[in-house]
Amino acid sequence: MNKEPNSRLADLFGMAGWSKGELARRVNRQAAAMGHPQLATDTSRVRRWIDMGETPRDPVPKVLAALFTERLGRVVTTEDLGFRRSAQAGDRQSADGLPWAPERMAAVLTEFTGMDLMLNRRGLVGAGAALAAGSALSGALHDWLRADPASAAGSLHNPLDPDSTLLDRYEAAPVGVQEVEALEHSVEVFRAWDAARGGGLQRKAVVGQLNEVGGMLAYHHSPQLQHRLWGVAANLAVLAGWMSHDVGLEPTAQKYFVIAAHAAREGGDRPRAGEALSRAARQMVHLGRPDDALDLMKLAQSGSGEETLPRTRAMLCTVEAWAQASMGRGQEMRRTLGRAEELFASDPGDVPPPSWMQIFKEEDLYGMQALAYRTLAEHDPGVAGQAQLYAEKALALRVDGRQRSKIFDYLTMASACFIADDPDQADRYARLALLSIGQTSSHRTWDRLREMYRLTGRYAGQGEIEDLRAEVRQSLPKAPRGARTRGVSAV
Secondary structure, eight states, rough: OSSSOHHHHHHHHHHTTOOOHHHHHHHHHHHHHHHTTOOOHHHHHHHHHHSOOOOTTTTTTHEEEEEEHHHHHHHOOOTTTTTTOOOOTTOOOTTOOOOOOOOHHHHHHHHHHHHHHHHHHHHHOOOOOOOOOHHHHHHHHHHHHHHHHHOOOHHHHTTTTTTOOSSOTTEEEEEEEHHHHHHHHHHHHHHHHHHHHHHHHHHHHHHHHHHHHHTTTTHHHHHHHHHHHHHHHHHHHHHHHHHHHTTTTHHHHHHHHHHHHHHHHHHTOOHHHHHHHHHHHHHHHHOOOOHHHHHHHHHHHHHTTTTOOOHHHHHHHHHHHHHOOOOOOOOHHHHHHHHHHHHHHHHOOOOOOGGTTTTOOOOOOHHHHHHHHHHHTOOOOOHHHHHHHHHHHHHHHHOOOHHHHHHHHHHHHHHHHHHTTTHHHHHHHHHHHHHHHHHHHOOOHHHHHHHHHGGGGGGTTTTTHHHHHHHHHHHHHHOOOOOOOOSSSOO
């Protein structure tokens, strides 16, 4: 017992709007539904949890997490409630919960995905939680990302030990090489679907697969197999985060990006950890927080390790340039894009890129350059022509079925044309975007369309542009309450 109030639980309790007696009754009913009919909680126990910092015994923390998740409509874990499992030897967890030891990582992964799936089944939206600032995340992970990870396989507890309380053992099972190969293939399938159609339709499947991998990581495997499993977890977590971001579940997305960085690092893949953090940085730029994005990019670039291929470093530079453009730092953006071009051209191609970098091709470099210049054009309209040039190059090479990226390029081109006072050309590309935007489940494409629509205001009432404005209004779904429109999305 801490004998200090549990401020996290108190805050969530206040948001939920229950009385202490009502929460006690709900805990008993939920516990019975989860297979624990013997649990008997009363008002005094709830008071001790909140006012005195008492940590209840299992399964109460998980019961409370399920109750608050459903009540608040976003993922709430036992750690969010202020409950921590007892520390184990070799635990590297810091005071603020980051970073996690391997066994803690597996538990967090399983719990978070399980709660996310519960929300998904009930059709709730993960809104209402705040994103951590980029500086807070990078500060917590700075030293840890550079250290050598402990052996994940050697540090895990035996999941069949009845006294072990660290791990959620639901349907966990050891796996062999063939199973891991099948999981790695499934990542490629999910990644291709996301690029073609957006994150909305397959997000639940990715989260479910990640939940299963979390259970697998609870078992002892050979070091090589364990590293591959951590790699699968990292790739799935990045996808889950990107898909969550794509449909507007921003706090959920950020948590998945952090989980991905942890998993990649435990698998010994620092470049993958850096790329995961770059996704969180892209999210920050999209939400109008480029300063936080730059904090994350510093960590992503410095923590990726010397083994990072030039093409990967080029990709990281394009994200940094986009953040700089959002802040109106034109000279810095140009220098950063110059480095990106040099790095991309210097990659000899003698080492096959990892699977997660195979989608960053020449057209993606051009697309990010176009996006950076289009973003800077909000501060300096004179660079809109450069945005058009790079967008045209990107579109000329878009032949691999990644429809979402092509829509982004169309909208980048249309926006740049409007800024450059070329409404006829802008109308052409805007209509090309409208032809296919309804075939994706990407909210980010809608955000970009709203940004382009804002630029049409100066041409309101002018013939074809007025018709275009009407078509855009008809195509756009109604923005949810509190939706953000500041910033533009990454390709």
